[in-house]
Amino acid sequence: MTDYQEIGLKSGIEIHQHLATHKLFCPCPSELRQNKPDFTVKRELRPLAGELGEIDPAAIFERKQRKYYIYEAYDDTTCLVELDEEPPHLINPEALHIALLIAKMLHCKFPDIVQVMRKTVVNGSNTSGFQRTALIGYGGFIETSFGKVGIQNIYLEEDAGRRTAETPESVTFRLDRLGIAEVEIATAPDCKTPEQVKELAEKLGMLLRSTGKVRRGIGTIRQDVNVSITGHPRVELKGVQELPHMPKIVDIEIERQQDVIKKGEKIEPQVRNVKEDLTSKFLRPMAGAARMYPETDLPLIFLDSNYISNIKLPESVESVKGKLQELGLSPDLVNQLASSAELPMFLAFTKKYPKLNANLVATTMLVTPKEVKRKLQLQEFELHEDIMDKVISALDEGTIVKESVSAIMEELAKSKQKDVDSIISKYKLMSDAELKKEIAKLQKEFKGPPDKLIGVAIGKFRGKANPQKIIELLKK
Amino acid sequence: MAAKFSVNDKVLVETKGSKYEGIVMPTLEGQEDVLIIKLASGYNLGIKLTKEVSVKHVGKAEKGKQPSIKPPFRKNLPSISIITTGGTITSKVDYSTGGVSPLIKPEEVFLATPELLDIVNIKKIVQPFAIWSEDMTSAEWQVIAKEVAKELNDPEVSGVMVTHGTDFLHYTASALSFILKGLNKPVAIVGGQRSSDRGSFDGGMNLICAAHYLKSNIAEVAVVMHGSTQDNFCYAIRGTNVRKMHTSRRDAFRPINELPLAKILPDGRIERMNKILNLRSDKGKVEADVKFEPKIALIKYFPGADPAILEYFMEKKYKGLIIEAAGLGQVSTNEKQKTVWTPTLKKLIKAGVFVGFTPQTIYGRIDPFVYSAGRILNEAGVCYLGNMLSETAYTKLGWVLAHSKNLEETKKLMLTNMAGELIEQILPKAFSD
Numbered sequence: 001m002t003d004y005q006e007i008g009l010k011s012g013i014e015i016h017q018h019l020a021t022h023k024l025f026c027p028c029p030s031e032l033r034q035n036k037p038d039f040t041v042k043r044e045l046r047p048l049a050g051e052l053g054e055i056d057p058a059a060i061f062e063r064k065q066r067k068y069y070i071y072e073a074y075d076d077t078t079c080l081v082e083l084d085e086e087p088p089h090l091i092n093p094e095a096l097h098i099a100l101l102i103a104k105m106l107h108c109k110f111p112d113i114v115q116v117m118r119k120t121v122v123n124g125s126n127t128s129g130f131q132r133t134a135l136i137g138y139g140g141f142i143e144t145s146f147g148k149v150g151i152q153n154i155y156l157e158e159d160a161g162r163r164t165a166e167t168p169e170s171v172t173f174r175l176d177r178l179g180i181a182e183v184e185i186a187t188a189p190d191c192k193t194p195e196q197v198k199e200l201a202e203k204l205g206m207l208l209r210s211t212g213k214v215r216r217g218i219g220t221i222r223q224d225v226n227v228s229i230t231g232h233p234r235v236e237l238k239g240v241q242e243l244p245h246m247p248k249i250v251d252i253e254i255e256r257q258q259d260v261i262k263k264g265e266k267i268e269p270q271v272r273n274v275k276e277d278l279t280s281k282f283l284r285p286m287a288g289a290a291r292m293y294p295e296t297d298l299p300l301i302f303l304d305s306n307y308i309s310n311i312k313l314p315e316s317v318e319s320v321k322g323k324l325q326e327l328g329l330s331p332d333l334v335n336q337l338a339s340s341a342e343l344p345m346f347l348a349f350t351k352k353y354p355k356l357n358a359n360l361v362a363t364t365m366l367v368t369p370k371e372v373k374r375k376l377q378l379q380e381f382e383l384h385e386d387i388m389d390k391v392i393s394a395l396d397e398g399t400i401v402k403e404s405v406s407a408i409m410e411e412l413a414k415s416k417q418k419d420v421d422s423i424i425s426k427y428k429l430m431s432d433a434e435l436k437k438e439i440a441k442l443q444k445e446f447k448g449p450p451d452k453l454i455g456v457a458i459g460k461f462r463g464k465a466n467p468q469k470i471i472e473l474l475k476k
Numbered sequence: 477m478a479a480k481f482s483v484n485d486k487v488l489v490e491t492k493g494s495k496y497e498g499i500v501m502p503t504l505e506g507q508e509d510v511l512i513i514k515l516a517s518g519y520n521l522g523i524k525l526t527k528e529v530s531v532k533h534v535g536k537a538e539k540g541k542q543p544s545i546k547p548p549f550r551k552n553l554p555s556i557s558i559i560t561t562g563g564t565i566t567s568k569v570d571y572s573t574g575g576v577s578p579l580i581k582p583e584e585v586f587l588a589t590p591e592l593l594d595i596v597n598i599k600k601i602v603q604p605f606a607i608w609s610e611d612m613t614s615a616e617w618q619v620i621a622k623e624v625a626k627e628l629n630d631p632e633v634s635g636v637m638v639t640h641g642t643d644f645l646h647y648t649a650s651a652l653s654f655i656l657k658g659l660n661k662p663v664a665i666v667g668g669q670r671s672s673d674r675g676s677f678d679g680g681m682n683l684i685c686a687a688h689y690l691k692s693n694i695a696e697v698a699v700v701m702h703g704s705t706q707d708n709f710c711y712a713i714r715g716t717n718v719r720k721m722h723t724s725r726r727d728a729f730r731p732i733n734e735l736p737l738a739k740i741l742p743d744g745r746i747e748r749m750n751k752i753l754n755l756r757s758d759k760g761k762v763e764a765d766v767k768f769e770p771k772i773a774l775i776k777y778f779p780g781a782d783p784a785i786l787e788y789f790m791e792k793k794y795k796g797l798i799i800e801a802a803g804l805g806q807v808s809t810n811e812k813q814k815t816v817w818t819p820t821l822k823k824l825i826k827a828g829v830f831v832g833f834t835p836q837t838i839y840g841r842i843d844p845f846v847y848s849a850g851r852i853l854n855e856a857g858v859c860y861l862g863n864m865l866s867e868t869a870y871t872k873l874g875w876v877l878a879h880s881k882n883l884e885e886t887k888k889l890m891l892t893n894m895a896g897e898l899i900e901q902i903l904p905k906a907f908s909d
Contacts, residue, residue, distance in 0.1 A: 045675035113522020129675020292518030
C-alpha cells in the first residue's frame with residue numbers, strides 16, 4: 001500500500017464539458033456529424049515569429065516539409081466563422097449563462113469584466129491558429145468525502161476541430177466540433193489520494209449534469225488528470241476515458257515518477273497521453289506561460305452582479321437523491337435516476353400515479369427499454385413521453401401486469417411506436433370470469449402430476465392474468 | 477482608492493475579498509474607470525475601479541526585445557523593392573498591450589514569411605507612411621507612385637511590391653495604373669485579410685505569390701491575392717478591373733469583366749490566363765505622372781434620389797462626377813416625377829462639370845441606346861463609360877482632369893483605353909461563380 005501522504009501526492013483535474021447550446025461565436029449547431037462532408041478546404045498555418053522576434057528553426061523546418069491541413073465542412077452547418085473567413089459573432093449569451101451558472105454552483109468569484117483571449121494553437125486544429133477562451137470564474141470549491149477541493153479557474157472556450165485523418169504531409173480536421181461552447185474547470189491539486197481524484201471527477205460530472213444544460217454522449221466531456229509527488233513537477237495526463245480507471249492511472253503515474261526520481265533522470269513538467277493499458281506516453285512539454293493575447297474582434301463583457309445573483313441554481317444531486325429515497329426507490333435506481341435526463345418525467349409520473357409502485361415506474365422508464373434495445377440489437381430505442389404515459393397508465397389501472405411490459409415494448413420497437421393502443425390491448429388481462437373458465441378447462445385437460453399444475457398455469461397465462469390470482473383459483 | 481498607474485506596470489489589486497497580481501493593459505477611451513490586467517496565466521481580467529479597490533504598484537513588466545533582421549543577399553536571385561504603406565498585412569498585435577498596430581519595422585514582414593527570402597532578394601524596403609487604407613487620399617497615391625517609379629528605374633530591380641490595406645486597395649491599384657507611364661516591369665499590390673500575428677495569416681502566401689509575379693514577364697500593375705478560400709493559389713488581377721467583393725474572405729478580390737492576368741502557385745508556377753498583357757522590356761524609363769485633380773466625387777443613384785444633392789457639388793466647384801447609374805445606365809428622366817435628374821445634370825454639364833456614368837451592377841457595361849432614358853441622358857452630355865468600374869472611373873477622372881484643357885478633351889480621354897480599363901470583348905467566362 002502506498003502511503004500517499006508520505007510521498008506528497010498532489011493531484012487535481014481539468015474537465016472540459018460541452019454545453020447544450022449552439023456554437024460559442026456563431027449560430028451553427030453543436031452537432032457532431034457522421035455523414036460525408038460536403039466540401040474540404042486546404043490551408044496552411046504559418047510559423048509565428050517568437051515574441052522576441054526570432055524565427056524558430058523548427059518552425060521553418062516544419063514549413064519546408066509542406067505540412068498542410070484539410071478542413072472538412074458541411075454546406076448547412078459550417079459558416080464563414082469556422083472557416084476563419086469572418087470575424088467571430090458576439091459571444092453566445094446562453095453559453096455564457098450556463099458557464100456562469102456552473103461557476104456559481106462551484107462557489108466561484110466572478111471578474112467584473114471578462115475579456116475573450118486568443119490562445120495560440122499550432123497543431124492545425126483551429127482554422128484561425130488560435131483558440132478563443134475567457135476566464136469567467138475563479139477561487140471556488142467543491143466538497144468531497146475526503147475534504148474540500150479548490151476550483152482554481154473556470155473558462156468558457158471554443159472546442160477545436162476533430163481530427164479525422166492524417167498523412168505524413170497533412171492532418172484532416174472536421175469542423176463540426178470547432179467552435180462548440182465548452183467550460184473548462186481546473187481544480188486545485190488538493191486531492192491526496194487516487195480515490196479522491198475519482199470521486200472529484202464523479203462529483204463534478206454529476207454537478208454538470210444536474211444543470212440539465214450540458215451535452216451528453218461520447219466526446220462531450222473530457223478529463224485530464226494532474227499528478228505530482230514530492231520531487232517531481234506536475235504531469236498532465238490526457239485522454240482519461242473511464243472514471244473507474246482513474247485511481248489506477250494515478251497509481252501508475254506515481255510509480256513512474258518515483259522511478260524517474262530514483263534513476264536520477266532529468267525531471268520535467270510534461271503532458272502525457274494515457275494509453276489503453278492505462279500507462280502513458282510522452283506527448284509534449286508543458287506549455288510555458290501560454291501565449292495569450294486579446295481577441296481584438298470582440299468587445300469586453302461586463303458582468304452585472306445583479307444578473308449573477310439572480311441566476312437560479314438547480315437542485316443539488318444530493319437533495320434529489322434524498323427525495324427519491326423517500327419514494328422508496330432501490331439504491332440502484334436512486335443513483336441511476338438522480339443524474340438522469342429522465343428525472344423530470346419520472347417525478348411527473350409519480351405525481352400523476354401516486355398509488356403505483358415507484359420502483360415499477362422507474363424500472364419501466366429506465367431498465368426495460370435498455371433490455372429491449374439490447375435484445376433486439378437496436379442502435380437507439382427511447383419511448384416517446386406520451387407512449388410511456390400510456391404504458392404506465394395501463395399498469396396503474398391494472399389492465400396489464402408488469403410481466404407484459406417488456407413484450408409490449410418489443411412490439412412497440414418493431415412497429416416504430418405505431419399502433420400503440422392495439423398493442424397494449426393485446427396484453428390486457430383476462431376478466432375474472434374468463435380466467436375462471438380457462439382454469440377449469442386446464443384442470444380438466446391436465447394429465448401430469450398435480451404439483452406441476454401451478455407452474456404450467458402461470459406459464460400459460462403469463463401476461464394475461466395476475467399470477468397471485470391464478471394460484472388462488474387453483475387452490476379452490 | 478486607485479493609485480496612479482500606467483500600462484505595463486506590475487500591480488497588486490485588492491477588492492472586497494479578492495486579490496490579483498498582474499500587468500496593466502491599455503483600455504479603450506471612455507473606459508477610464510476600468511482596469512484591465514494580464515494575470516500570470518496570460519488571461520486578461522477587468523476590474524471596475526470603485527472606492528473599495530486598492531491598486532498597489534509593485535514593479536514594471538519586462539519589455540520584449542526588438543527583432544533585428546538583416547535580409548541575406550543571394551547572388552542567383554533577382555531583386556525586388558517593397559513599398560509598405562500600412563494595413564492589416566503589415567500590422568500585428570502587440571502582445572504586451574493587445575492592440576493591433578503597424579509593424580515597427582517593415583522588415584518584420586519576413587518574420588511572418590521567411591520563405592520570401594528564398595524567392596527574391598529584397599533590395600530595399602521603403603515605408604513612406606503607415607496608415608489604414610480608408611485614410612488614404614490622392615496625395616498618398618502620388619507619394620506611392622513616385623516611390624514605385626524610382627525603384628522600377630533601378631536596373632537591378634526586377635519589380636516592385638506595394639503592401640497596402642485592403643479596403644481601398646483597388647483604388648490605389650487603379651490610380652497607379654494611370655499615373656505610371658511607360659511601365660516596363662511588374663508592380664504587385666498586396667494585402668492581407670488576416671493579420672500577421674495569427675497562424676492563419678493569409679498575407680504570407682500573397683507575398684510569396686507576389687514575389688513570383690515580380691519575377692515574371694508581365695509588366696502590369698496587378699493585385700496579387702488569394703484566388704480561393706484555400707491556401708492553394710493567388711490570382712494576379714489587372715489593377716483597373718479589380719474590386720474587393722467581400723468584407724472578410726481571403727479571396728475577396730475578384731477580377732471584374734475579364735479573367736485574371738495569371739494564376740500563381742506558391743511554388744512559383746505561373747499560368748497566364750489573359751491575352752491582353754503588357755510585357756517586360758528593358759527599354760525606356762517609367763515616369764510617375766502624378767498630377768491629379770482631387771475635386772471629384774463618386775455618387776450612387778438610388779430610388780427617389782433627390783437631384784438637389786447634385787447642387788452641392790456645383791456650389792463647391794467640383795470638376796467632375798462619376799455617377800453609378802441604374803441598369804444599363806439610367807437615372808430618372810421622367811419630367812412628371814419630382815425627382816427627375818435630367819434638368820440638374822444639364823445644368824452641371826453646362827457649367828463645365830464632367831458627368832460620367834458607370835454601372836452600379838458592377839458587372840457588365842452600360843449602353844445609352846437601349847432605353848429612351850439613356851438616349852435623353854446621352855443627348856444631355858452625360859459620358860457613358862462602358863464597363864469601367866466606378867472606382868476606376870473615379871481615379872481615372874482625377875488623373876484626366878489634371879491633364880486636359882476642356883470638357884471635350886476630358887470626355888475623349890475618359891473614353892480612351894489607357895490601362896486595360898475599357899474592355900472591348902467581354903468573355904462569358906468573366907462572369908461565372
